[in-house]
Each structure stands twice: as structure tokens, then as C-alpha cells.
Amino acid sequence: MRVLAVEDDCVSAEILENSLKHFGFEVTTAKNGREAFELIRTGRYRLVVSDWEMPEMNGVELCRQIRQRQWSSYIYVILVTSHNEVGSVVEGLNAGADDFLAKPFQPEELRVRLRTGERILSLESRDVVIFALAKLAESRDPETGAHLERMREYCRILGEELSRWDKFRHDVDGQYVQLLYLTSPLHDIGKVGIPDRVLLKPGRLTPEEFEIMKQHAVIGGSTLDAAARAYPEAQFLTMAREIALTHHERYDGTGYPRSLHGEEIPLCGRITAVADVYDALTTRRVYKPAISHETAREMIIEGRGTQFDPDVIEAFLRHEEDFVEVGRRFDEQAVLQSEKQPPALVHSVGV
């Protein structure tokens, strides 16, 4: 595994690098936080061992900068420090450090702390695999851009809001919100079973084609159901199944595939429905332009009690600005991404 070692003093850097290499890590060194941050931006580093006190940008500031951004995967940071009083540790933890190492460190202790870091990072692999699965399903329908990324953010915002309501106190907690964030990208996984002539049709679907399209909820639900039965302990599979199966149900009972009514629809399905529709409305699709937040908001309010759960709409209205912010953030990322790639590549990806 690759480690980024950040240390301004050349002697300490040498010893750190030697220890890391001895333990089998691939090492890159940086002389201060600023240099380290530039390297982290390349996305090549998930494990960082940084000195606390350094010129230009110190280790605590580096942690803050790392945590302020969204990365494709978690970055585990160990701070090497001679500050061992409680106040400093709290400051480091608040800045987002994962662990500490007293300076001068003993190589064996460094090895143990790195092993803990590797273990934590490996847990994230499960989440990455889930998301990869969702992306695979989405790859057949590439017009939707960062739909999954935005949608899970919207779901998290709605879930976090509802977790604060008395009514949902027992059902919606941090764990629920985490699972929702993790599994909502799987909502359309059943689209892998829809034939291209329907899925990729640019024009309006005929009633017969629409019936075929509607099958994606059942296909997704039953695929995940098989997995959930095989692994009953895996709560995320249960939630993923419910979301895939019920995100097109409507609150008034006129949705599909099972015409469930009101609270017969699992809460995760009711939340995903709002997040999915909001994103579909506010982004450009092959058959329609993007519409403004204000118009989308009106359309969603119109669906209160018919298409959508009024509680979820209330949660949406309380966090409209956060929704707009998520949309803006992913737009900016898309622009950055396209600037990074040569035009020819953008074209071929688009195809």
C-alpha cells in the first residue's frame, strides 16, 4: 500500500521513510502540508503519516483541509506529535486526525498504527463495491452523469432531517442514514434487465414499452432479495431491496410495481422517491433540458400526499438550500473533470 509521509526535517523524514519501506509500504515524501495536499489531490494516497508542526501548512491544518473536501475514498491520517497533552489531542481529533504517534516514534508502534489504518480502510471496500455495482448498472444509461452521487447526498440530507423528528426517532438513526447513503445508489440496479431498445430509446415510450421499463423495480428487488436471503445479517441488502422495489411507489397508492399505499411503502422508498425525482428534474436528460430548482420545488410540492410522503416533502423544504448546494458542487466537479481531460477523451466517454 502507498503511504504519504509528511515531514519537514530531513533526518526525521529519512527515518520515517526507512521504517515505512521496511514494513513493505510504497512511500512518497512531502516537506509540508501544502506540498502534501497537492499530492493528495492526485487521489493516489489513502494513508497519510504527517508531522504536526511544519512550516507553510502544519499537520492539523492539513487534516482540516483533507476533511473539508469530498474524496472518492476515505483518507486515513496519523499525526506524529510531540504535543501529548489532552488539549492537543482534542485539537487534532477535531481537525479530523484518525490516530497519533508520539515523537520520536518507535518503528514497531508505527507498524501497529498503520495496520489499524489499513483495517479501517479495508472496511470501506464493501461500500466501494456496492457503489461500483450501482455504477455498473448505470453504465448502460450514461446520460445521467453524477446522478447516483447526487442522489445519495439528497437521501442523506432527508434522512438526517427525519432522524431529528420524534415520529421517526426509533427508526431513523445515524446507522439508518448511513445505510441509506450506502444503498440508495442501487435503486435502479434492475435496469440491467431492461432491453436496450426500451432503456436507450430517445423518444417517448409506448404504453407497452413503459410496462417493460417498469419491470426494473421488480428485477432490482428480486435480485437483491436473493442476496438478502443468502445473507440475512447484512442489513444493507434488506434496505437496498426495499429501495429498488419501492422507489416508484406513490403515496396515494397509484405507483408501481405493487400499488402500495402511504406507510405501506417503506420509509427508505419514500425518501428515495423524492431524491430521485428531484435529481431527474434538475438535471439534463436526453429527452429534456434541466429545469430550475424553483420549478422543481413547485412540482415536488404539487406531489405532496399524492406522489410523495408529506413528511419527506417537509424535510425537503427545510433543506432546499442544501439540495441546491449539492447540485452546484457536482456541477463544479463535472466542469473540473472535463477541464482535466483532453477533448477527444471527453468525446469518447460521451459516446
Added chain:
Amino acid sequence: MKQEDQAQAATVLDIEDLMTRCLGNIEFAGRVLAKFQESGDEHLAELEQAVASQDTEAVAQLAHRLKGASANAAAPGLCARAAEIESAARQRSLREIPARLENLRHEWSRFAAEVPRLDWFPEATA
């Protein structure tokens, strides 16, 4: 090496500690010491300049770096002297700094004099 020489060298350099830090690699330990000596001269000069210009912020930072480097190079005497300067600078006790700097210089010359006399790793001195 004579016995009194060894006792003298031990306070300047904790060989056992250095070897632990270098994971038993003698050649590497030699390189670390060489690098420490080379950079130490430079760091000391920078520190003296910061003291002369009464820049306590820089004094604290440079002393801190020297403290860390000495700790890693297993030089406990130097580490302690550098720590004294750092703490005086952080408390803005400017009057105490020149005397402490003198102690650090003294420790540094001891270190610089002792280390080349260590003949227990020929690869390093070769």
C-alpha cells in the same frame, strides 16, 4: 574505544535507541548520523539568526525541528537543549534564550566531536 570515551559518547548519542529506530540497519544508521550532522550545522545557523533578529516564532519553530531531528537521531542531550530553547521561545522569555543557545552550541560541538570517534560502524565512516 576506551571505557571513559564510551561513557562520554553514550550521553551524546544513544546507540541502542538509534539502532532500534533504524531497524538494526547499521549502514542506514550511519547515513542518518551523517545527514543529521550536515543538516544540524545549517539548522543551528538558522536558529542563531532567528535569535539575533528576536523572531520568537521562528526560534520556536526551528528549535522544534532541531528537537525532533535530535530525538530521531537518538541524541538526547541535543534534544533536551533544543527543547529548552523551544519552550523559552513559546513563553516569549527572550532573556533566557541566549544562554540556552550557548548550551545548545556546546552540546552540538560535543556531538560533532564524539560522533566521528565512534568506530563501531566502519561502513558509515568509510
